Amino acid sequence: MLWPPSCQSHATVVRYCSIPSYQPVEKSRTSGVMVQSKIPSNPRYEPGSINHIFRANQGKRLYVRPLFWTQDHLTLLGCDFNDQGFLTEGQEQRSNKKTKSMSDNMELPLRNKRRSISPDSGLVISGDSPTQTPSLCGENINIVKKFFLPNLLGRYGLHWYCKGGIPFWFNGKPVARVGAENFYAKHKGPPELALIDMETILDMRRASSKIDSFLDGPMRRIQRLKILKAMPEMEHRDPYLVGLMIGMAQQQRAHIEAKLEEQELDSVKVGSLYGKFTTLLAKLRSKVASKKDKKVEGMPDTFKVRVIATPGCFTNGMDANFLYVYEAGLTTTFLDKLERPNEHFSCEPVHISYWRIPIDDLTGFTYRMNYLFYKD
Secondary structure, eight states: OOOOHHHHHHSOOOOTTTSOTTSOOEEOSSTTOEEOOOOOOOOOOOTTSHHHHHHHTGGGOOOSOGGGOOHHHHHHHTEEEEEEEEOOTTOTTOOHHHHHHHHHHHHGGGTTOOOEEOTTTOOEEOTTOOSOOHHHHHHHHHHIIIIIHHHHHHHTTOEEEEEEEEEEEETTEEEEEEEEEEEEESTTOOEEEEEEEHHHHHHHHHHHTOOOTTSOHHHHHHHHHHHHHHSOSSGGGOHHHHHHHHHHHHHHHHHHHHHHHHHHHHHHHHHHHSTTOHHHHHHHHHHHHHHOSOOOOSOOSEEEEEEEEEOOSSOSSSOTTEEEEEEEEEEHHHHHHHHSTTSOOOOOOEEEEEEEEEOSSHHHHHHHHHHHHHOO
């Protein structure tokens, strides 16, 4: 805006970066004349960055917690689910054609079919729901979760890490927490595996979008629609699982960064104290290195994470006779996209592979789990 010369000569000079956008209009030295402060514009986002993509799709309301992610988030982030079919004994390397035909036959009765949710009870109501009963969901699943899984994970070197939730980082700060029933990690390491029940995800969404009884009809319908919008088309492809994997990968990266900083700090301290005694310093470093359990050589390119999901009693689209195992490798470039959302990072799409493991035969279940965890 161009001001008259008389105003420009007496106006208070305000720098662009010195006044935040929320500060009021500033008075000039000339009485009765107001000088408006310059309001800084929004920072520029590189084309292709997350903030650039999300702001280009503002109508979809993408700045939400991972608990309310939809398929739009996975598409914009470049993530997708890759169905590996049924993992049965002696058929781990079946042909892609046969696996595709079997998965298509399983998805056919449930495809393009919507269902409604009762927000008061938390039950998913559908007339074409698969034949699942609470007793069927409870017997084998509870046995596997309480007795078989902890023993198996202990054989793989995975031990209980924590329960509840871990932070989800965006733009260099924690913005939410992603929760699961239990997290598992190797000795004194970050979480590498999460165990979650699909009904728990439904309960968390209901708790976050609690419908208050004192609200009137229209407001109750708005909250009910919010829950329905967060419900995925197919429960075994819930976008929340991707957010859970990202949270674990971020924890792994933060753990390694802390180790690298600790090693660098130790080397600086040792070098400053014993810089003059090179021979003694070499011996000391060799002894210290031999005593360390693990030495981090550098930041890995990929962080491998797994999620074991059990079908809930009232979830629609998952077979209660199967356990679902998800696996993904998240690259450092992909995590940089979330760490620095204003910058553009080119990376390959993230494929989340998942297998269905039958639990009717517990002996075969152990064999198939061994195949999944030892196949690499």
